[in-house]
Amino acid sequence: MPRANEEIEALLQEYADLIAITGGDAFRARSYEKAARAIGGYHADVTKLDAKGFQEIPNVGKSIADKITEYLTTGQISVVEERRRSVPAGVRELMTIPMLGPKKAMLLYDELDIASVDQLLDAIHHERLRDLKGFGEKTEENLLHGISLMQKAGNRILLNAAMDSAEQIVAELSRIKGCEGCTYAGSLRRMRETIGDVDILVAAEKSAPFMEALAGLPYTAETIAHGDKKTSIRTTRGLQVDLRVLPPDSWGAGLQYFTGSKAHNIRTREIAVRHKLKLSEYGLFDVETGKKITSGTEEEIYERLGLPWIPPTLREDRGEIAAGLRGELPDLVTEKDIRGDLHTHTDLTDGLAPLEDMIAAAAACGYAYYAITDHAPDLAMQRMTREKMLAQRERVRALDRKHRGMRLLHGTELNIGPEGDVDWPADFLAGFDICVASIHSHFNQSRRALTRRLIRACENPYVAVIGHPTTRRIGKRPGIDADFDAVFEACARTGTALEINAHLERLDLGDEDILRAKRYGVKFAVDSDSHSTTHLPYMRYGVATAQRGWLTKDDIINTWTLTKLRAFLRPKP
Incomplete structure (x- = not known):
């Protein structure tokens, strides 16, 4: 909650x-x-x-x-x-x-x-x-x-808000005697950027204790429906939660079915039909005899259909079934693959925590390296100056390796101006380890002007990453109207990475744009854009978005070794 x-x-x-x-x-x-x-x-x-x-x-x-x-x-x-x-x-x-x-x-x-x-x-x-x-x-x-x-x-909420509620409910129900399995399913398990309602599954012989427990939770505002197989409640925050209790021997089939998506499930059922089988939330059955063939785990369900287990983040009917049949599913990036965060802020500009606190929190994440990228001066309200930035650089250098041996990169988040220019001249940019460049204003320029603006930023030899490329704020502000295919082509040509900003209001690039950009050969950076130590765990959601875009760790520059990363970050010729 x-x-x-x-x-x-x-x-x-x-x-x-x-x-x-x-x-x-x-x-x-x-x-x-x-x-x-x-x-x-x-x-x-x-x-x-x-x-x-x-x-x-x-x-x-x-x-x-x-x-x-x-x-x-x-x-x-x-x-x-x-x-x-x-x-x-x-x-x-x-x-x-x-x-x-x-x-x-x-x-x-x-x-x-x-x-x-x-x-x-x-x-x-x-x-x-x-x-x-x-x-x-x-x-x-x-x-x-x-x-x-x-x-x-509508009533959809951001991913982390749904996740917080789901994980708390799963923890509560998992403690009840007779629980043989409990997890969340649906669009939350597929890590979609917004969630309409939360599906919780329990494997148990008796359903009543779990239905009663859900209805009796302190954050349950009302019980919408109460039954033996399904109970729906609305939390005090207005989120609908649907609980289903499955027989333990139907766990795998139920998890596969209720995870979805609907389009993905249609594909798996079509394969089952071709094999003279019937797939439901209770299991995989032989059509002629009605005998249950398998249902215990998702892996068994997919294997019997001639498929490898398909990660939930891919289950959107975007080619994952065909790729699975060909043995060509990607080895998706995981949070453990992330070696560092390349876009974060401190209280020197609009962050909430001092430099030392941000570094300590990043080290606690187990990162091998970490970049501090406070705003440059064109965001006037941040009152950045050369002197402030150089003083911060000295502190960063002094703290290098002081927290669990973590290496520190001193960077900046530049502002991409209306004409595609950035805050500081080349001689000053040359002193940074990494430059992220982002659009923060003039969102309503023409499509042509916005496209030219982003491409010019890509062509700046010191810009390594384009931050939150579409500038969208989920449910609050649409993305800018630019020709992103032209931008993706420019990124691939210039060797500029595109950010997957993990902030829950951004998740920018989104999964569909990632899929398009990947076809051009673009590299990506998954960053938290943290303005507080509490934001660093948002990396989880950025990685999930990268998975939904079919990315492997080779596609993402902050899964690389520091030596390889530094080579990528060098000014472009």
Whole structure:
């Protein structure tokens, strides 16, 4: 279940938005935004801290510490409740639309009396927004796209939120007497980027103890359905969880069936039919005799169908069945193959933890090497200077090998400007071990301009990795409209890696883009883009995304030895 840190983060961010909506002090709103981010990314659970401990969190002073105490004591923050009452509910609904900020939401309400998504859609279709200051045809397109993103997301949640809930439930049910197996299945096991509901499977002779336990968990808000074979609940966070209890001798067939995808299962059933067999969640049966042939493990199911075991992350009917029949399934990269993280931040810019803490946390991950890549100066709010960066470099060099022998790389995340230029000149870039370059602004340029911008960055001899290439924020911001086939071709030509950014709101590149880029011969870097020590474990989700893109460790530069990696990172001729 979500940590209290995340719940408080969401409340304080909402408060910052409400301050902005009601014309409050912009500096005050920004202070709450900073505090929200700091609390959400703080390594310690706030429920374990006292008032003094709250104020040790960056950007948290006495006033915000008091609000944390109030939330932990009462379950709410009174000033947030008061501010909510001062803002029409319709405006708060509009604020949930990606691409629409709080001030524009309030303007729509004040000027056009728009208080719902449906009313906004009607106004866009009748071109009523175009007379408002700050609105135009392009704004309408962006809002329509934002509404589409929101509607597609529906009640879907990010991968890690679903995983946290699933793993906690699996742990609880696994302790019950009679449990012979328990795991999550469905789209979560396939590690899709968003999850609609969570499927939990249990292997046991008796189902009642597990059904009762699920319904009785403290974070179960309601029981949607309760039966002998399936129980569905909704958690206090609104997530639906479906529990199925299978006979132990049907475990493998049930796991294969409920993992999906539906399209993958259709393919496996078609193969079964050709072999005069029937495949269901209970087993693989001979059609003529009705005799169960096998069902104990997934491996047995696939083997009897003439296939190797297919990793869940590949089960999307994207050629995995044919590849399996040919014996050509990839040896997928695993988290153990990752030797280091090449994109991370400290509190020198917008990170939340000091350099030493980030390095220690990375060493605890078992990495052989680790890169610090704080922002360059074109992100003005970070106030980066040459002097600050050089001072950090000295500290990095001094800490090299000091944590479990881990080697340190001093890098930077450059900003790809509107014309494809980057922050610093060549003579300064030459001093970095690694340069990641990313787009952070001007997302609405033309397709041609965005494509040219990325290609020019690839052609910069000092740029080794293009960070979060599409710039998308899942459910919040669409990817940029660039000709990515041309970008992939440029990356392959120039020897520039594309990042698979493991942050849960990004997972960028996504799996389909990875599949396309791989065909061009592009290399990749799976990075956490950590801004806190608590973000480093996101690597797990980046690796899963790489698996969904059929990548092996040879495709990923941060699985390589440091010697091989350094050769790749050298400036391009």
